[in-house]
Amino acid sequence: MKRHPDSEALGTLLRHVLELLDGDVAKVYQEQGLPEYRPRFSPIIRALVAEGPMSIRDLAEAVGVTHSAASQTATQMARAGFASHSTDPGDNRRRLITLTPKAQALLPTITAEWDATSDAMAELDAEVSMPLAGLLTEVAEAVHRRPFQERISAAYERQATSGGSS
Template identity: 40%
Template sequence: MKQGLGTQLRHLIELLDGAVAASYEEAGIDYRPRFTPVMRALAEGTPRTVGQIAEAAGITQPAATQTVALMLKEDLVATMPSATDARQKLVRLSDRGRALLPQLQRCWAATAAAAASLDADMPHPLSEALAQAIAALERQSFGARIRAARSSLTHGSHEKTTQEKP
């Protein structure tokens, strides 16, 4: 039986994230791969709101909020009130987070090289296929595609039923 797209993607993520997590462990770093987009967004040193982090990292605001909360517990980031808007908190790397950056950057370079190696082993680079899929889904969401398919299937079934009647 052919696996569905979602099942294949989850399995791919398990394979990739598992290997990346193991590489951090092998490097002696207590760090989760899910922290990387936030760390990269904060690496330049400028404090940002969660919304700014989400935008810079290319993740949803709820994902950024959850990740920042986990990173606060791990003492990788710290928060401070915004000077311009007391309702907002700014997030920055903590001393521990900044100290970890050089090791992380070496791990990220190795991960990027491994990704390039994977792309080279494929008839069509995975990174390009993923970029194209994301762009296509930004033009028309998967939800919209499901609704259109459901409508088409329902309409097609109705037509068959109508056509079959004498």
Template identity: 45%
Template structure:
């Protein structure tokens, strides 16, 4: 799905924007400048993941980052280019939610239920543990 959304961006001449940027850019547009930690909380990702995303978005000219209230924080703001893209990103977000609802109606079980069931199963036994259990011990590095 991410590849299809990236293709949609490319079809509309949007370069350097990845689907994972959308919610961060939308939140910055509506809430104004904020720290990386606050933005990570808003988007529900780790601080590390948001920091990496901000680095790429800065390189693409979508956001700027300056000193925050103290030396340990960075305040992230939209650039003019970032602000210009928000209407398309919001429209794409709404269209994506509609497309997912359509897809959900076409399968005999709710996709959200599948995700919840997988999360519950992985909480009992991690994917790592499952892979290790199926890995041939003879492939261990010496």
């Protein structure tokens, strides 16, 4: 019998689900002859296809990740030959991330995988009680409204004043 993470250990469960999904997407890229391609590259590539060369700050904002995460991903993409860094002609202090010819040539394969993943996600969503993307969006919005740290601190205070755990 396959064991699943404790449903009370939410961080572990989220990481487990992400590992399952990303791991299988990575296997598809491997099957397509792209072993160096990572699922985390896709949002960056999509943004660069839509907007053209972008700074790390603009990429981070476009895909909804931290500056550090966007920078790390862009560096990994450059090492794998999918992106290049260049100086912004309008501002020498800024670096622009651009898709390489290798990435441009692979766009049909990458796009086909995006489409297949979207179809597979729709199939998975039909099997569960609520579409995963919708639920995760709701959770992110709720945590932006009231950070989780604030919620934990309030719960901790309630426990302390009630004399024990709930």
